[in-house]
Amino acid sequence: MGRGGPPSRKRGCLVAFLEQMARWLPERVVANAEMGALLGCDAEWIRNVSGIEERRFAAPEETTVHMAVEAARQCLADAGIRPSDIGYLLCSCGSGERRFPGPAASIASALGCVEIPAIDLPLASAGALVALDLARDLAPRYGRVLVVATEKMSTVALTQPLERGVSMLFGDGAGACIVSPDKGRLQIVDSLVASDGQFADDLALPFASPLSMNGRSVILHASRKIPRAISMLLERNGLRPSDAAAYVMHQANLNLIWKVADALEVASERFFTNIARYGNTSSASLLIAAAELMDSNPPQPGQYAVLTAFGAGYQWGAMLLRAA
Amino acid sequence: MNPQHQLILQLVKKVSRKDSSPQPEESLFESGYLDSFALPDLVSELEAQFGVKIPDSDLNPRKFDSIERIASYLEERAHKGA
Numbered sequence: 001m002g003r004g005g006p007p008s009r010k011r012g013c014l015v016a017f018l019e020q021m022a023r024w025l026p027e028r029v030v031a032n033a034e035m036g037a038l039l040g041c042d043a044e045w046i047r048n049v050s051g052i053e054e055r056r057f058a059a060p061e062e063t064t065v066h067m068a069v070e071a072a073r074q075c076l077a078d079a080g081i082r083p084s085d086i087g088y089l090l091c092s093c094g095s096g097e098r099r100f101p102g103p104a105a106s107i108a109s110a111l112g113c114v115e116i117p118a119i120d121l122p123l124a125s126a127g128a129l130v131a132l133d134l135a136r137d138l139a140p141r142y143g144r145v146l147v148v149a150t151e152k153m154s155t156v157a158l159t160q161p162l163e164r165g166v167s168m169l170f171g172d173g174a175g176a177c178i179v180s181p182d183k184g185r186l187q188i189v190d191s192l193v194a195s196d197g198q199f200a201d202d203l204a205l206p207f208a209s210p211l212s213m214n215g216r217s218v219i220l221h222a223s224r225k226i227p228r229a230i231s232m233l234l235e236r237n238g239l240r241p242s243d244a245a246a247y248v249m250h251q252a253n254l255n256l257i258w259k260v261a262d263a264l265e266v267a268s269e270r271f272f273t274n275i276a277r278y279g280n281t282s283s284a285s286l287l288i289a290a291a292e293l294m295d296s297n298p299p300q301p302g303q304y305a306v307l308t309a310f311g312a313g314y315q316w317g318a319m320l321l322r323a324a
Numbered sequence: 325m326n327p328q329h330q331l332i333l334q335l336v337k338k339v340s341r342k343d344s345s346p347q348p349e350e351s352l353f354e355s356g357y358l359d360s361f362a363l364p365d366l367v368s369e370l371e372a373q374f375g376v377k378i379p380d381s382d383l384n385p386r387k388f389d390s391i392e393r394i395a396s397y398l399e400e401r402a403h404k405g406a
Binding site for chain 2: 196198199214215216217218219220221223224225255256259
């Protein structure tokens, strides 16, 4: 398991921080009643099986690049830094408008980040976590790394033929995070990412076809791999699940989030959730949720927080943070 | 039903919170005994009650779709572990 392997792979010499986070959501709210009418199902059924009450759908001109740029500009403004202060850009996006290039270079250009590396990570759901893990290593070498995760999942949700168990899940949005080598509100203590390609076809978006999702497989694997990854990460840092004040998980399904909380024997109140309002925004959800947590109820100095995600691939992982 | 089938049935009824009993070859998903969120609970119960570790590579929902399939899988697992 990647960094879930021997504790000796923990890198004590590299330090990085989450300096600032921001998010951007489209204005259009699509309630369950509207989706239910479209999909031929009950609004209450959607809420019961997913925890979702509404989601946001982007307008046609609000592309993945547009949403990412909006979130990134807010992030830079809130941090009080200029685009020229960014040394590297990582973009997670599994729902880009074209096969190539991905959104990264266009985002860098729109922001005025001139001639920096701008790399795409087409990793649905877990992409933001993987990007943060990479940024942790890149920041000491390149300076501030801008991580963005942007998803226009409405195009996936509305692809014919509509499948109610899939289409009702998704929403659009973007999140951004500046990873700094020397200062920030949250220090990255440790992180762990892993993959298992044996079940790659159980969650896949083929070209010119609807999303293919074996929900039973996804939930089965996620409900076992996520708690295991978190436990491993905490244990190798001498911590227990109850030692983390806050958990932010990819907002895939509220029932899955509660299942992970149960497995860790952690009070569900410690898990920040916003899936009721935004649905599953794939890889963007982790940064959107983390940004909202930092605005509403940030960990206090010295407290620990855990980010975690699971997605197509399968790819999954966890990141341990400590409030500065 | 042999004792192994009986124990599997008990575990299915426990995680599904149903009093009725499915037939050995009946699909637990199609008949409503299992859904996506009950399946992980059943797998954990099987591991605990049968003393086996089910590896991630075997986490294919089809292996757990009926009492008969679960029994076959557990036998296969026992042979591999022997």
